[in-house]
Amino acid sequence: MTLLACHDLVVGWGEHSVLSDIDLEVQPNEILALLGRSGCGKSTLLRTLCGLLPPLSGEVVLFDRPLYAIGREERERLMRRIGVAFQQDALFSSMNIEDNVMLPLRELTRLPGSVMREMVRMRLELVGLANLAHRLPAHISGGQRKRAALARASILDPEIIFCDEPTAGLDPVLTADIDATLIKFRDVLGCTIVTVTHELESIRATADRAIMLAKGHVAATGTIEQLTQSRDETVFEFFHARTG
Amino acid sequence: MHTEVERRGRTALVRVRGDMAIPTARELYGTLRALCRRRDLDKVVLDFSATDRVDSAGAAVVGIMRRSLEHAGKQLEIASADERQAAALELAPPKVAHAPVEPQPTRLELIGDHALAIVATLRALGGLVADTLRQGLAVLARRRRMPAGSISTHVLLMGSDAVFIVGLLSFLLGMTIAFQGAVQLAKFGAGVYVADMVSWSMVREFAPLITAIVLTGRTGAAIASELGAMRVNNEIDALVAMGVSPVRFLVLPRLAALTIVGPALTLIATFIGIAGGFVVAAVMQNTAPATFWNHMTYRVEIGDFAQGIAKSIAFAWIIGLTGSHLGLRTGHDATAVGRSTTRSVVVSIFFIILVDALFATFISFGERT
Numbered sequence: 001m002t003l004l005a006c007h008d009l010v011v012g013w014g015e016h017s018v019l020s021d022i023d024l025e026v027q028p029n030e031i032l033a034l035l036g037r038s039g040c041g042k043s044t045l046l047r048t049l050c051g052l053l054p055p056l057s058g059e060v061v062l063f064d065r066p067l068y069a070i071g072r073e074e075r076e077r078l079m080r081r082i083g084v085a086f087q088q089d090a091l092f093s094s095m096n097i098e099d100n101v102m103l104p105l106r107e108l109t110r111l112p113g114s115v116m117r118e119m120v121r122m123r124l125e126l127v128g129l130a131n132l133a134h135r136l137p138a139h140i141s142g143g144q145r146k147r148a149a150l151a152r153a154s155i156l157d158p159e160i161i162f163c164d165e166p167t168a169g170l171d172p173v174l175t176a177d178i179d180a181t182l183i184k185f186r187d188v189l190g191c192t193i194v195t196v197t198h199e200l201e202s203i204r205a206t207a208d209r210a211i212m213l214a215k216g217h218v219a220a221t222g223t224i225e226q227l228t229q230s231r232d233e234t235v236f237e238f239f240h241a242r243t244g
Numbered sequence: 245m246h247t248e249v250e251r252r253g254r255t256a257l258v259r260v261r262g263d264m265a266i267p268t269a270r271e272l273y274g275t276l277r278a279l280c281r282r283r284d285l286d287k288v289v290l291d292f293s294a295t296d297r298v299d300s301a302g303a304a305v306v307g308i309m310r311r312s313l314e315h316a317g318k319q320l321e322i323a324s325a326d327e328r329q330a331a332a333l334e335l336a337p338p339k340v341a342h343a344p345v346e347p348q349p350t351r352l353e354l355i356g357d358h359a360l361a362i363v364a365t366l367r368a369l370g371g372l373v374a375d376t377l378r379q380g381l382a383v384l385a386r387r388r389r390m391p392a393g394s395i396s397t398h399v400l401l402m403g404s405d406a407v408f409i410v411g412l413l414s415f416l417l418g419m420t421i422a423f424q425g426a427v428q429l430a431k432f433g434a435g436v437y438v439a440d441m442v443s444w445s446m447v448r449e450f451a452p453l454i455t456a457i458v459l460t461g462r463t464g465a466a467i468a469s470e471l472g473a474m475r476v477n478n479e480i481d482a483l484v485a486m487g488v489s490p491v492r493f494l495v496l497p498r499l500a501a502l503t504i505v506g507p508a509l510t511l512i513a514t515f516i517g518i519a520g521g522f523v524v525a526a527v528m529q530n531t532a533p534a535t536f537w538n539h540m541t542y543r544v545e546i547g548d549f550a551q552g553i554a555k556s557i558a559f560a561w562i563i564g565l566t567g568s569h570l571g572l573r574t575g576h577d578a579t580a581v582g583r584s585t586t587r588s589v590v591v592s593i594f595f596i597i598l599v600d601a602l603f604a605t606f607i608s609f610g611e612r613t
Contacts, residue, residue, distance in 0.1 A: 093577030109266050111301060112273055118304035122335045134345055138576050156266060157299040188331040189299060 002061050003028050003192055004049060004160060009058035011041065011048040017056055018044045019216055026160070031186055031193040031206050035227075035238065036213035042196040043087065043164050045213065049194065050084050050162040051075060063159070080108055083153035087164040087196075089145040091137040091152070097124070098133040101152045108156065123151040127181055143174045150178065154185055161185060163195040167202050179205045200239070212238065247275050254286040261294040264302025272302070276309045286318055293324035298332040307336025365573075372491065372569050376499060379492040388489075390497050398501030402463045406509060410458050414513035417450055418442055418520025426528050435529050439539035442521030447548045451513040453600060456559035459506060460592040464563040467498055468588035471571025472581035480572065490572065499564040506560030507553045514552065555603055559596050566592045 002025065009022035018041035026032050034042045047053035049060060051067050060067040062078050070078075091100045098120055105116045124130045127147040129140075137145055146166060153161055166182070167175040179202050185191040197203060203210060203224060210227055212220040214234040220227055228239050245268035250257040256279050264272060279288055290306065292298075310320045325333065349357065382388040425441045471494060474480050483490045518540065525531040570584040570591070 094579045109301075111266065111269055114308055115269055115273055115301060115304050118308050118336065119300050122300060122304060122307070122337070125337055126335060131344060136577070155300070157301070188328070188335065190297070190328070 002064050004063075004194070005061045006049065006055075007059050007061075009045075009048065009060065010056040011044050011053065012056050013044070013053075015056075017216070019213060021217055022058070024211055024218070024221070026192055026194060027209075028192055029186060029190055030208040031182060031195065033203050033207035033210040034194065034196045034213060035198060035203065035210050036219075037198065037238065040213045041216070042198075042213055046162055046164055046194065046196050050082060050160075051079055052084075080156065081159050083156065083158035083161045085146075085149045085153040085161065085163045085166055087168065089137070089142075089149040091145055091148055093137050096134050096136055097129060097140070097148045097151075100137070100148060101155055104152065104156050119155060120151075123155055124148075126184065127151045128177060143170045146170065147174075147178065147181075150181065154189070154191065157189050158191060160192045160194060163193065163197075165196055165198075167197065167199050172201070175199065175202055176205070178202075182206050198238075214238075245271060247272060249275065249279070254284065255289060256282075256285050256287070257289045257291055259291040259294055263297045263299075264295055264305070265297055265299040266301040269301035269305050273305045273308070276305065277312075280309060280312045280316065280318070287321060288313060288318065289321045289323050291323045292326070292329050295325075295329065298325075298329045300332075300335060303332050303334075303336045306333055310336075368573060369565070369569050372495070372572070373565060375489070375491045376495055376565070379489055379496050380499075383492070383496065388492055390500070391493060394497035395500045395504075398498055399504050402459070402501055403505040403508060406458055406462055406505070407512060409462075410455055410509050410513050411516045413454050413458065414446070414451060414517035415520035417454055418446060418517035418522075419524050421445060421450070421517075422521035422524035423528075426524065430529075436531065436535065436539065438521065438525045438529065439531065439536040440543040442525075443518050443540040443544050444548065446514050446517040446521070447544050447552045449552075449600075449604075451517055452510050452552050452555040452559060453596070454517075455506065455509045455513050455556060456563065456596045457593065459502070459509070459560065459563050460589055460596065463502065463505075464567040464588050464592045465585045467564065467567030468571040468574075469581055469585045471568060472574035472584040475572065475574040476576055476578070476581060491568075495564070495568040495572075498568065499561065502560040502564040503557060506556045506563075510552060510556035514549075551603070551607060555600065558599055558603075562595045562599065563592050566595065 004026040005024065007023055010017050010020040011022065012018040022045065034045060036042050044053065048055050051060075051062070054068050059069070063081060065074065065078060067075065067078065091097075092103070095103070098117075101120045101123060102116055105111060105119060109116075111119075120133070121130060124133055127150055129144060129147055129151065132140055132144060132148075137148065140148070150161075150163065150166060153163070161182075163182070167178050170178065182193055182195070183206055186193055193206075195206070207224055209223055210221070211218055212227060212232075212235050220230050220232050220235045222230075227235055230236060230239075245260060245262035245264065248259045248261070250259070258276065258279070260272065262268065276288070279285060288309070306320075306322075313320045322330075322333065379388065383390055422438050422442050425438045426435055429435050429437050429441070471480070474494070480490050480494075483493055522531075522533070522536050525536055526533070567588045570588045574580045574584045
């Protein structure tokens with residue numbers, strides 16, 4: 001089964017194309033990083049891959065189905081098998097953290113209340129927020145909100161989790177925590193993770209494979225070792241900007 | 245998923261076939277819970293040899309059952325779980341550490357909180373009024389400047405779009421007053437006094453009031469939501485950080501525009517409302533235009549116009565200050581903007597009616613003495 005793939009994809013906003021000729025296939029149980037400099041279209045591509053932004057042309061195949069060519073109900077069914085952690089957390093400000101994380105369970109499953117609460121507690125424990133379950137999003141820090149968003153995105157044990165800059169703006173300790181959590185999702189829950197990032201340490205710690213985007217196209221693809229040793233100018237600059 | 249329960253003395257062996265996942269967790273929960281309640285059991289063995297995938301829901305069910313059995317003095321044993329299943333089960337921590345819940349305030353504390361909130365609101369409103377006056381004086385003395393073109397932009401936004409609705413409502417209101425008045429006055433043979441009634445009530449009362457209500461719904465709500473959205477987006481903080489007064493930059497232009505738009509719309513409402521009254525008087529009572537005009541000019545004095553305009557300025561300031569105050573004090577969550585907008589409409593209308601009543605009381609008292 002094709003978990004996630006796209007062919008001849010052109011993504012962008014309105015009439016304006018940001019990326020073109022994108023071909024990729026995501027392997028089960030891998031962490032795939034979408035890399036590139038700010039403004040190169042990583043988040044736009046991620047939104048298209050996870051069903052939130054129709055492509056200008058080309059096809060996205062999710063769980064063997066053409067994501068943008070199927071009906072609304074079938075798309076909603078497919079979307080329930082994925083989780084998305086947004087860059088700006090997108091937590092509901094009127095709900096506390098526990099209710100935010102529980103929302104997908106309440107809306108999409110018929111589990112008993114005690115099982116739902118236990119699942120939320122487990123997930124909050126996993127992301128280190130168990131003691132903040134009753135706080136409102138406005139009353140916790142940005143890093144904690146990001147972790148709560150990750151907990152919500154993963155609460156249904158989705159087959160694919162899409163993360164948009166999960167570690168942006170976090171200190172090294174929190175970054176390492178989130179990286180460890182993503183690895184745990186992959187190893188324990190069997191999730192596939194597609195993440196957008198430009199944090200080199202994070203990429204090295206988590207990603208099995210990466211796709212480098214530059215100048216509106218895929219500049220390179222491969223394992224982190226392969227990309228680090230790439231002679232391509234853009235890729236080399238990205239990985240060796242600090243070391244010169 | 246399918247579960248088989250086998251009894252071996254005081255031990256129950258539960259064999260789960262298939263996935264222990266979200267779609268099947270409810271059934272598994274029911275089976276294990278029933279076993280948990282049985283008094284003739286000391287131990288439950290959960291056999292994973294025929295189990296495929298264990299997800300968070302499966303792990304949660306096992307975690308709950310482990311605690312329930314322990315609480316009842318029983319034991320849960322996991323058998324034949326592979327590495328991945330064991331790792332998934334480890335997600336459920338053995339001990340429950342409940343998140344601390346904030347203690348609920350007592351009734352007395354709640355009353356105290358409300359009283360303090362009212363005091364804080366009044367203080368903030370007083371601060372806004374004082375700051376507005378200070379900034380206004382600084383602008384008048386040319387020591388400070390308002391953003392270029394801001395007043396004219398707001399006058400256009402607040403005024404031009406409101407002319408039609410204010411005109412239409414006033415016309416209908418003038419007609420309604422004339423209808424009601426004509427029927428009642430005709431009983432006393434005083435039908436011709438419809439002109440006096442319509443013109444006097446429109447100038448002194450209804451035109452300022454209907455204009456204020458329309459401005460509250462359109463402009464006051466817009467001010468509260470605009471400033472509230474700016475608050476949520478940290479734009480107000482950005483102004484403060486730049487050393488730019490949010491009152492001078494945002495509140496003063498809107499208040500100045502309302503000071504122009506309020507009286508202007510009130511005058512338009514007055515004339516259109518009287519025209520509505522004339523149409524009814526002409527159709528129902530065959531009142532000649534000259535008769536209507538004579539009665540109107542005899543009854544309405546320049547002081548009545550001044551009173552209507554004074555009211556409209558007071559109402560405009562109530563609308564502007566309430567909208568600005570609630571907009572600037574909006575919280576940082578998504579629902580806060582909606583709350584501020586709703587409150588601005590309710591509070592503005594309350595104060596408009598209150599001030600209108602005060603005007604009526606003081607003026608009638610002054611006219612008697």
